Amino acid sequence: MSSAKTRSLESELGSIADIDITLLTLRKPTDLKKVIDSVPKPIRAVPKNGLPLWYRLGLESKLPVPKMPEGKIVFSRGKIGEDVRRVGLGSDAPAPTFDLTDPYCNNVSYDYVALHDPHLAHHFAQKLARKRMKLLGYCTKDGRAVCSLKEFNQYRKYLYNQFMDRVHMEMKKIDERARDDLTLKKVEVDVFRRQQIFVKAERAREHMEKVTKEHADEWAEKKRLAKEQEKKIQERMKYLAEFNAKQRKERASKAREKQNRIKQRVQAAAEMELRRKITMIRQWRTNERKRLNRLKQDREAKQKWKEDDANNKWKARVDAQNQKIQEEAILLKLYTDDMNAAAMRRAKRAEICAYNTDLELQRIRLANFKLMHGGDLKAAKLVRKMGVEFEKYKRGAKGMSKELAQRLASEAMTMAVSTQGDALMTLGQARTRMDIETLLPSAPLKLLDEILESSIREFARRRVHLLLRDIQRMVRLRAAVVFFGNIRPAPKKRELKQPRRVHQIASELSGHIGGAGGRSGSIAFGEVENIPPVTIFDTEMKSIKDRPPTPVPSKTKLAEVTFIDRLEDLPDPIAHPSYLPERKKLLEMVNAAARQISRMVNQRVHDGMDVTIGTVTLPHMRHPMEWGEAVEALASAVVDNRVNKDNAEIRRVSEFLVHRILRSLLMEMKEEKMKMKQRASSEEQKDFYVPSNVTAG
Known part of the structure; x- marks a missing residue:
């Protein structure tokens, strides 16, 4: 198969004279290249519509002066009012520091450029100023500031210096380990050399004394x-x-x-x-x-x-x-x-x-x-025994026969489940299902299953709705404290309410879900009731420490007990809530979703806020959602047991919540700025001194 692929690819290389020579000229990946590639490279190092080979040039190389038609390439470092020296390094790069190795800026120019000053962005955004700048050729139609090739190469040199600083930091860590080994080796060599010099000097001194005498x-x-x-x-x-x-x-x-x-x-x-x-x-x-x-x-x-x-x-x-x-x-x-x-x-x-x-x-x-x-033979004997006992128990009922009893026993044992592993409980569930099927046809059973499925989904929707509402409220409160810290005055300590941690949201939701009464709009599977014992003994009970173990009967005997004893004496799997695995599993899935979504939403909200200038960056949503769609998507993931960090629905719901929280913070910030502007204008209109009414004497 690889030879066929090779021949098909070699047929596409018709214009290449010698493949081996061209392959030898290509640079193979090395360890140093891996270290350099591990550091993220700065962005905006090549202008739009540039030559293809420019994207492969290193940052240390200048872009050449090509012979090209007018207006083919426009050199621009970024948009007007954008701090390109910070944006060009990427969001995860460390903040730039002072470079004391070049005090007179001989290598890199740090001239002030008014077009990239964030404080003048509102001035250049005016229509008359923007129109004048376009007429003079200082900016493009999409708002990018035009620069010369020399200025763009200076900007590439700045990006190269910042990039190499990060590369040197990585290489310094590798060199420190090698330097320690080299130091130990040098010490050993120096000790050996000094020992040899001392021995040689002693021999020369002894020889000179002998020659001097002769x-x-x-x-x-x-x-x-x-x-x-x-x-x-x-x-x-x-x-x-x-x-x-x-x-x-x-x-x-x-x-x-x-x-x-x-x-x-x-x-x-x-x-x-x-x-x-x-x-x-x-x-x-x-x-x-x-x-x-x-x-x-x-x-x-x-x-x-x-x-x-x-x-x-x-x-x-x-x-x-x-x-x-x-x-x-x-x-x-x-x-x-x-x-x-x-x-x-x-x-x-x-x-x-x-x-x-x-x-x-x-x-x-x-x-x-x-x-x-005993293999499958033992299970078949148990089902056959259950069918015989059920036929004896229901003998005389309408339509009852041995074949029908055997079929009902096989279906009931297949559908009966017990999470506790209790054999008697499993047989009790099977008997209950067989009794229901003898009374109701198959159509009502399907209808009951659909009603149970719809109730489970409605339960999941209600819990997910409460979950998303609480996450939005908690994350927005925490983000508002940080976002409006420089604008709103800090409250007094006695009135300050400490926000809860993110991991407490799951415990709060579990408290909502596990309450006896629950919320007014939720669906519960029934309350837990403590059943008192039937008989009370006055005598003291013996300790079970030295008591011999209770013999466990076989499943065949349990089947006989199931159909011989009264139905009231058997444990009811429906009335006892501890044997319902659906409710416990749903609550576990809701708690897991609460932990994952709260962590993701909190991190993304704090990353999208810029406290310095008081604005937020709204995330791009490829597929916009509504509140009902988010609730339905998360409820489906909870019911289908698909709550994990790689689930696409979890990521979409978290992006939806982040967008809602950041948008509400942005609107509230605009209102706060408008209020501050009105207060400032009202204070300016007030006179510093108002003379009182002067009465004539």
Whole structure:
């Protein structure tokens, strides 16, 4: 299969001359590349509608000056009034700090740009100002601030410095571990080197002492000869100094004479050069007039040809780069597919071996289980015994026969469930169902099942409605305390009500659900009643510590007891709420949904608030929802046991709640700002001093 894929991909590479050479030129992933790729790269490093190869250039590279038609690419760092130095680094990047390594801004320019000042956004948003800026070419139609290629490259250099700071932080952690190992190794080498030097110095000292004793007279004679030789050298140096001084004086006199001759020649040459320049300038002016007239005639003819040629070259360049990127992608896909195919073959062989082993183990386990428990024969005997006892119990009823009793016993044992594992309870449920089927036909039973299903779903809807309402209320209260902290005055401590934690929402909901009476609009499965014992003994009961274990009867005997005893003596699975697994499971699912949704909503609401400027960022909802749709979606997930963090309905409901909370906070913030503006205007209208009525004396 991999060879067929390879041949199909190689057929698409018809224009590539040599695939092996092109594949060798591609950069393979390395450990350093993995470290760099682990750090998220800044955004907005390439302008819109840029060349394809620009997206593959590193941030350290400048964008070249391409020959392109006018208006093909517009260089812009961001929208007007947007702080591009923070937005370009991404939302998860750390805040930029002072760079003390470049105090005079030689590497990166930090000039003030008024178009990207957030405090002037309201001024540039005016219609007249925006229209004037578009006319002068300072912004585009969609509100982006236009900049030059030099300014854009400076912005790329700033992004590169911030990106490399984060990369160096990651590499520093790796280097610290290697530096510790290298330090230990250097210490060991230094200790060994010092030991060798000490041993060598001791040996040299001992050798010098021995040689000094043997050659003391010979060294004294050599020292005397050296002193005589030094005296001769000093006399020779004195003679050479006197000779050199005499020679310098003679050379200085000859240089002065030569300089005078050169000065006379230079003056004559300057006069001749002046005459030549005057003649040349006159001739040049005449030729320049002729040349300008000729260029004016040729410029208009060549203008159209240049525009057509620029458009053709630009189109050819874009096509060539797209073709190169496509060729490299196909080659890397060939390389990756070969590696994946080999891995898939190995995994498939391992999976086949594991599957065969599991089948053999299951076969052995099933054979042992049948030998230990009697297999399907024992269950068939139990059902057959139940059918016989039920036929005896209902003998004489209308339409009762042995075949009907056996069929009802088989269906009842299949439908009877007991979460506690009590055999007598399971048989009691089966008998109750068999009695109902003898009294009611199959159609009412289906109707009862549908009514039970609808009641369960209505119960889930009511609980989910209360859950979403409480989550919205609690999260909005906590977010409002943070969001309006700088605007509204803090309440007094005695009036301050501490908000509950997020994980207390589940306990509050469980209190609503587990109450005896419940809420007025909820559906409950019945109250729990304490049944008093039938008989009370006056005698003291014996301890069960040393009592022998009670023998457990077989299921066949239990079946006989079920149909022989009275129906009132058997435990009723419907009236006793502890044997209803649906209610307990629904409450567990609702509590799990409460924990997950409250955690997700609280985190996203705090991420969407900007306390500094007092605004929020509403999340983008691909599919808008209503309150009823959210309740129905979460209720379906609770009933179908699909409450987990990867569920799409949980994520949609959380996004819906986040959108509602942030929108309400935004509307309330607008009202608060309007009130503050009205108060400020009313205070400005008041006079600082109001004179009282002056009465004439």
